[in-house]
Amino acid sequence: MIKFNINDTEVEVEPGCTVLEAARQYEIEIPTLCYHEAVAPSGACRLCMVELKEGNWSKLVASCIYPAAEGINIYTETERVQNVRKWLFEMLLSKCPGSNEIKEMANKYGVSSTQFPIEDTDEKCMLCGLCTRICEEVVGLSAISIVDRGVHKKIGAPFLVPSDICVACGCCVTICPTGAMSSRIDSVRNAPSVTLTPVAL
Ligand code: SF4
Ligand code: SF4
Ligand code: FES
Missing domain, CATH: 3.30.70.20 (Alpha-Beta Plaits)
Known part of the structure; x- marks a missing residue:
C-alpha cells in the first residue's frame, strides 16, 4: 500500500491509484469535468488541479493523471488551487456559455461571470473528449x-x-x-x- 497526505491527513491506497482516485476514496472533493471512471483519464480540462508541496517548493498537478506516491503532500484547497480553478471556470463560461451544467458547477465554486469574450452564446461543448x-x-x-x-x-x-x-x-x-x-x-x-x-x- 502507498501512504501519503491529502490536506495534512494521511491516506492509504493501492499502488497504481491516482491522487484523484485516492481523494474520492476518502470523500475529499475535487472538481472534475473530463474524468470518468469508465474511460482512461486524459488530463484535458485541468479542473482537477491540486497543489503538490515539498519543502520550499510546490507545483500544480492534474490529480486525475497524477499517480499517488509514498510520502507526497497534496493540498486541494490552497489559494493557488482556488485561483487556477476560478480562472478555468471563467474560461469554461466563455467557451460553453450555453451549458447549464457548467454554470451550476462554476456557481458552486463562486464563479458566476467571465472576463473572457463569449463567441457563441449557445455553445455547450468544451471539447473534453x-x-x-x-x-x-x-x-x-x-x-x-x-x-x-x-x-x-x-x-x-x-x-x-x-x-x-x-x-x-x-x-x-x-x-x-x-x-x-x-x-x-x-x-x-x-x-x-x-x-x-x-x-x-
Ligand atoms: S460533446 Fe463536448 S462536452 Fe460533451 S463529452 Fe463530448 S467533447 Fe465533452
Ligand atoms: S456516437 Fe453512437 S455509438 Fe458512439 S457512443 Fe454515441 S450513441 Fe453510442
Ligand atoms: S478531470 Fe479534467 S484534467 Fe483531470
Whole structure:
C-alpha cells in the first residue's frame, strides 16, 4: 500500500491509484469535468488541479493523471488551487456559455461571470473528449471524433457526414458533462429518428 497526505491527513491506497482516485476514496472533493471512471483519464480540462508541496517548493498537478506516491503532500484547497480553478471556470463560461451544467458547477465554486469574450452564446461543448473516448474505448466504435481545426474544432461524425457507424447506444450522451452531446447526436447518425436508450455508466 502507498501512504501519503491529502490536506495534512494521511491516506492509504493501492499502488497504481491516482491522487484523484485516492481523494474520492476518502470523500475529499475535487472538481472534475473530463474524468470518468469508465474511460482512461486524459488530463484535458485541468479542473482537477491540486497543489503538490515539498519543502520550499510546490507545483500544480492534474490529480486525475497524477499517480499517488509514498510520502507526497497534496493540498486541494490552497489559494493557488482556488485561483487556477476560478480562472478555468471563467474560461469554461466563455467557451460553453450555453451549458447549464457548467454554470451550476462554476456557481458552486463562486464563479458566476467571465472576463473572457463569449463567441457563441449557445455553445455547450468544451471539447473534453469524454464522448469520443467512451465511443472508442467502451462501445468499441469510433463513430465520433474531434473534427476540424483550431477555433473551428467540434465533435461530430467523420467529415461531419452522418453515418451508420453509430449504433445509438446513448453512452456519449450519458457521459457528456455539459449537456452538449444530447443536441448533437442526431447530426452523427443516419437515422436520427431512432430513440436513444441512455445507459447507466
Ligand atoms: S460533446 Fe460533451 S463529452 Fe463530448 S467533447 Fe463536448 S462536452 Fe465533452
Ligand atoms: S450513441 Fe453512437 S456516437 Fe454515441 S457512443 Fe453510442 S455509438 Fe458512439
Ligand atoms: S478531470 Fe483531470 S484534467 Fe479534467
